[in-house]
Amino acid sequence: MAKFVNSAEEDAALNYIAASTKMCICSQQPTTYAQAITDYMLANVVLVAGAGNGDFTLAADSSGRKVTVTAKSAVPITNNGTATHVALVSTGDSTLRAGTTCTSQVLTAGGTVDIPAFKFNIQDPT
Secondary structure, eight states: OOOOOOHHHHHHHHHHHHTOOEEEEESSOOSSHHIIIIISEEEEEEOOOSTTSSSEEEEEETTEEEEEEOOEEEEEBOSOEEEEEEEEEETTTTEEEEEEEEEEEEEOTTSEEEEOOEEEEEEOOO
């Protein structure tokens, strides 16, 4: 018998990410909520939480399930530094939900930055 995981199990994990309420552009990889929203934060934007509610889309992928985070344009930069990571957090329960790397670029306070869409995948078992 082949290995099997119900898509609902994969979606539960992806819905945890989709419950994020803020995206932070960071100068290094945060490992805590506080680091994401203060210590390393260069820019941030509020997100509409929940898959299918505007900023997150849950779907099948060629090898499992994925959640796609919508692109954001003209996000205000609040702190100077070099952007290297994007963090997703939930402000309601102060949790760091997920993170990824981004194209390294110098950001200057007072400017804006565009964030392309990105996704997190969970592969089906093999």
